[in-house]
Amino acid sequence: MRGLQVAYSPIRDRFVVELAKKVDALFERQDIEIALQREPAPALLSHAMNIASRSFGQEKLEALRNATVSGIFYSPQNVNLTALVFSMLDRLTDGHISMLKEIANLENATDHHVPWERVKMIGVHFMPSPDGMKSPTRTLPINGEDRFIDGLDIQTNEILLADMVSLGLVEQRSESMTAIHEWSTGPSQNLFGYALVTHKGRLVLEYISEAK
Template sequence: MKETDYHKQLSHPSEPVREMALMFTNYIPIVGPTVTWLTDQVWPDPGRIARDHFLVALAMRVDELHDKQSAEAAMRQEHSAAILADSMSIASRSFGEKKLQALRNATASGIFHSPEKYNMSALVLSMIDRLTDGHITMLQEIARQGQYDWQYVTMIGVESKVDKMGMTDPTGTVIFEGSEQEFIDNDLLKTNGILRDDLLSLGLIARRETIFPGSSLGGPPSSHIEAIITPKAELLLREIEGTPPKPSIGEVEFPSGPPR
């Protein structure tokens, strides 16, 4: 995988970010994981590398939004260490930039929530643990559109290509005048169909059916089905996309109002 600027930042954190990450390690109620750049040793453990990168990404996020004193005040809350430990565990078995960024944002938000909102944070983390990048991309696109034609949800994130190389089940698309034949991989459409149905079973999207009456000439009624997000998905998206509250020095402020 090509190393991006973001990945370079994770591998070589700035001193403020490094200090923030070290502060977080003091609140992890387990011996590990010790980040590799603390010992200058390289261990062939993908889970450990994922945890290390997540910890630095979290520190970068919190450093952008809060000062170190405010972060330490937040971490002194009993539930914050549990949230951080759960997040580190999830990161060690996760793959995909969208998922890890969602986990980072939800953790950065959760450690600044009040103890009364621990159940909400734990629920959000459990949902992120269950999802993949594909789930998150699909959910975000449905939310962005407001509603999405049910049958075309399977097309989200699928691109047509002139070259069939790498496709396991290519199928040709409609050819427009003056254009080349393009192909899409049916396997991707089938996978997206499974992801869509999985989001439905998880209660993150719902089917909304609209019935249209038959024509005056006696034609049968017809229906149109759309995918829409649920309140549960609104809560999840708010935590993985939102900005944690800005606390004052020495005192942690908490967001007010119930989840939508």
């Protein structure tokens, strides 16, 4: 197992190079030196590099770079928030981050909470053939042709959603629809589920987004 314990990390090194390029493009040399001399800066940089060394996926690494820039250069006083966001990013995957962004975008576009069933379909592709699918499910014909989706993709989305709910980034709400009459199944069935990005989720998104 010794061969697995190597200090060299190409992902971490690429992360550092891209981070340096980003910082160099955004700030003057004097401002960079001042920011790096602040007491928490070395520890935060070390934390970010450690996360990068065990990460993969461009979405996550870019989010980590943006969070590093935000925490060290734009909001150096919010050390606790930066550490919280770093710890969250260490836990999240590309799938979490992409889904969180998409829910927020859909929320902003519709000015309303996003139906839970719609969120479960984010990134799920309709394919002309079930070949290569783990759990192929036939859908209604589209333009006269049969289409298939992989049920495993939906199950993965459900796991990602449940994870983000447990982390406090997304909230699942139920809203009653206006009932014309009592349903035989009872009022508990007369509900629609919606996904809502929480205040904590919005803070994380703000931190991991490209600084304007």
